Amino acid sequence: MQKKIKNSGFSRTKELFATEITNGFEFAEVLDLLEDENEIEVIVKFNGDIERVAAELDAEAEIIYLNYAIITIDKTRIGLLNTYSEVEHIELPKNLYFNGPSNLISTCVTSVQRTDGFNLSGRGVIVAIIDSGIDYMHPDFQNNDGTSRILFIWDQTLQGTPPFGFYGGVEYNNQQINNAIESANPRQIVPSVDTNGHGTAVAGIAAGNGRASDGVNRGVATEADIIAVKVGYRGYESFARSTELMRALKYVIDKARRFNKPVCINMSFGMNNGSHQGDSLFETFITAISTNWKSAIVIPTGNESSAGHHYQGRISSNEVQEIEFFVGPGLETSYLSIWKNFADNFSVEMIFPDGSSTGVVGVESQTKTIRRPGFTTNIFYGQPSHYSTAQEIFFVSNVTGEPFFPGIVKLRIIAQQIVDGNYNIWLPTLEEVTEQTFFANPSIYNTMTIPATAAKVVRVAGYNDRVGNIAVFSGRGSVDDINHIPDIAAPAVNILSTRSGGGYDTFTGTSVAAPFVTGAAALMMQWGIIQNNDPFLYGERLRAFLRLGAQRRPDIVYPNASFGYGTLCLYDTMQYLVEYRLGGDYFWLQI
Structure with a gap:
């Protein structure tokens, strides 16, 4: 029988909550915490007695394999997991989508x-x-x-x-x-x-x-x-x-x-x-x-490969690049995920179809929320984990009224000191946003899905x-x-x-x-x-x-x-x- 997690009684805005929980997570995952449910699942790499840790937090632990577990926990208590030495790394779950909508001879079967x-x-x-x-x-x-x-x-x-x-x-x-x-x-x-x-x-x-x-x-x-x-x-x-x-x-x-x-x-x-x-x-x-x-x-x-959802670029010190992508009609949520070398220092800005901007976001502002009529955009400027040297900058937009109005969105990358310069950007898959959301100049490579x-x-x-x-x-x-x-x-x-x-x-x-x-x-x-x-x-x-x-x-x-x-x-x-x-x-x- 699934254990019911008690409401902890905490009250905080989503923006404050997002700011508090972002340390230690891949920032692409934070949107899952912006849902209304009190409970959420997290993937945990652990050592020692993770069931004791879960019990102390009034949570539920499922040991899936060796030192991997799924913990169902009140989302206001996730930060407490980081205080236990048994917890090596935490990751929030992500949504996956079906990859699709006699050949036996050609396959030599x-x-x-x-x-x-x-x-x-x-x-x-x-x-x-x-x-x-x-x-x-x-x-x-x-x-x-x-x-x-x-x-x-x-x-x-x-x-x-x-x-x-x-x-x-x-x-x-x-x-x-x-x-x-x-x-x-x-x-x-x-x-x-x-x-x-x-x-x-x-x-x-x-x-x-x-x-x-x-x-x-x-x-x-x-x-x-x-x-x-x-x-x-x-x-x-x-x-x-x-x-x-x-x-x-x-x-x-x-x-x-x-x-x-x-x-x-x-x-x-x-x-x-x-x-x-x-x-x-x-x-x-x-x-x-x-x-x-x-x-x-x-x-x-x-x-x-043909969806136009991946962009691959390279930037030099003190250079400014502008990347355009088209957002199709009818979307209620969308994200954009930038992955770069942590040694590179650059800031980002998103300009919406109506000309409004998120403003320039850099390392000095690691989380930011921008409200526009009809939608809200959260930006998370991430850090490398002990599993990866890469850095993610994540944008996620959610409608608060009618679905997104279609149009061209511009992403500006403002480089400061660059060591490597290579970066990759992904939009959601076809199953999430259809073929009507795409980069103006996409790359067909590095498009294998996770x-x-x-x-x-x-x-x-x-x-x-x-x-x-x-x-x-x-x-x-x-x-x-x-x-x-x-x-x-x-x-x-x-x-x-x-x-x-x-x-x-x-x-x-x-x-x-x-x-x-x-x-x-x-x-x-x-x-x-x-x-x-x-x-x-x-x-x-x-x-x-x-x-x-x-x-x-x-x-x-x-x-x-x-x-x-x-x-x-x-x-x-x-x-x-x-x-x-x-x-x-x-x-x-x-x-």
Whole structure:
């Protein structure tokens, strides 16, 4: 049962509160504290007894993995967490958005599935879909006898009996799902519904068996077990927070360990709210838990390359630069996040379409609130944390009347003493502000969304397999750093998959590219772990072989910011796995 936090009785304005809590946080996160709820979740990196700390603050602690915890606390007491030596770092949760609205041949999957090939189907492996839910009534997620292939559904948006060790949502097991399928009123037994349809489409690509189409429209791992987590705020139909994805990751990995089965995890979410360097607690948690159990975490690079939401620049000492971006109609909230080298000293000013200004904001004014008719803008001039040397300057605007009036906004950067000079600016993702909000001169690079920026995950770009070109929307990596590029590209344009409510439909986006790789990873794990050909074929080893077997065009230099190491070709990957296995006495075991 979730503990109810008592109202502390504190009374303060939002501006004062924001000023008090900004020290020690990434400033992009502070807007979450400007909500009306008394309670808020924070991600905590800790040592020692964090449950005792939570108890003393009348809060609730969930230990997610090793020294990572989620603490639900009265927001007026967050500052007290910093007074405990057990607390190493605190991060506020951020909102994530779905990355999106027969390709089996182009991905070389069919030849691996065939009985005269490797004859792989994902049997013995779990495919976990962390997304908008799943239509458990769809025949493609059922066995030939009509029973469900879904081991568990955890719907975080419902209220009832949560999984053991968690405080929110409702868990339904395989027997309950089968009872629902056989019932005349299935939703009375298992009321979880994929109203968005995104998760059902992703699941169909990764693990659908094509039963509704007599095997024609099938996915990749057709006999894999399935675990589906419908993520969102506790008790609300909403996009997920980073804390909900952290819980979901722990949940599916714990389940896989309990069943002693390898697990491939698909998370088709993304956001722009962060440094994109893999250094937030959310990202480092994903990196850390990716080494736990026999798992592979697959994340798309997002759909931001053509959105115009990233600007990359360089400035010199005493220079003034002016950057224009257009704000589309109908927005009720928006943010702009600048990331710079802390050694560089510059101030910023934002000029609104009506000519009014925030005034110049620098290090001497680390928080500032500007009120204009109809909206309020908060500016936070940040500091580096002990996890990152970067500095963030964050603008967040919220309407107080009618939605924003569209127009051109100007951002002025006024440089003083500059050492490095490079900086990056991000606007919210397409899913947050649509294509009508964009920079006048954007960069298509460094547009992979978070958490594809985490280390040790398989990052999947999207391409049009009919023409061989990278999809114009597919998130790109860095042109200078191969540690921040996609691993592989998979089909992402007009992909046929399962539709929530029955039948099939076409989908486009990197979120439907990722499940091709998730399913491929399940087939690799079946061959390696289940069939004992390569018992350590998971994590970074699996990622390396996906890269090795990727198809590469002779006219393109690899690895690159768009395709990574090439396009998915599972058959070639499997051939390399066989070649290395036959190379002599499992030499790789001795490395």
